[in-house]
Structure formats: C-alpha cells, structure tokens
Amino acid sequence: QVQLVESGGGVVQAGGSLRLSCAASGRPHSGYTMGWFRQAPGKEREFVAAINWAGIGAVYADSVKGRFTISRDNLRKTVSLQMNSLKPEDTAVYYCAAPRGHVIVIPKRSYEYDDWGQGTQVTVSS
Numbered sequence: 001q002v003q004l005v006e007s008g009g010g011v012v013q014a015g016g017s018l019r020l021s022c023a024a025s026g027r028p029h030s031g032y033t034m035g036w037f038r039q040a041p042g043k044e045r046e047f048v049a050a051i052n053w054a055g056i057g058a059v060y061a062d063s064v065k066g067r068f069t070i071s072r073d074n075l076r077k078t079v080s081l082q083m084n085s086l087k088p089e090d091t092a093v094y095y096c097a098a099p100r101g102h103v104i105v106i107p108k109r110s111y112e113y114d115d116w117g118q119g120t121q122v123t124v125s126s
Helices: none
Strands: 002-007 010-013 018-026 034-039 046-051 058-060 068-073 078-083 092-098 120-125
Touching: 002 092, 018 034, 018 092, 018 120, 034 068, 034 078, 046 068, 046 078, 058 068
Parallel strands: 010 120
Antiparallel strands: 002 018, 018 078, 034 046, 034 092, 046 058, 068 078, 092 120
C-alpha cells in the first residue's frame, strides 16, 4: 500500500496554468504506474493521465491531450501534472492514484487503481 498526497490545486482563469504534484510514501514509488483522475460535481470520476514506472510511457484522455503533461521523479517519489490552457470544463477535484500490482498496459479505469489521495480542487473561471 502507498500513501498519496496531492497539492497544487487552486483557482485560475481560463487559459492559465497549474501544476499539480503527488507525493508518495510507503512502498517503493518506482516500479509502479501512477495516474491522475478527476471528478466534477455531479459527474463520475474520469481518467486524466497516467505514466508507467519508467516515466517514458504516458497516456492521456482525449480531452486533455496536448494541454496536460504528466511526469514523475522516482528519486523524490513524486508524480506531477502540468496543466496548460485550462478551460472551465477542467474544473474538478483531481486525484492521484496507483495500482498495487505491476501492470504491462497502463490502466485507464478507476477500478484498476487501488490507492488514492484525498484530492485537490482545481477551479477554472471563465
């Protein structure tokens, strides 16, 4: 099991940028896929981005492709989400998550992730 703590959320105007960070503790951070999800009020939790253990393979939701970039630092046990060209529809609580097992294909479904952070609010004003 790994403990995950997100930070970096806030309020930003449309077109602006934010950088979210997730700090991991507990089991070794390296060797495991890490992902970001988000949940807007009244909506289901949705996949945003994920990165493999080596940090050289990443997948993105179509809605954020080209605007968001996920990265990780295995030495510091952190995973980050750089969000540019933010839109009001990006407003949500953003969660960091990790599966407990090693995976070959980067998962995109929330049920494939076992450990979750508490979330950080991102609000984009128009």
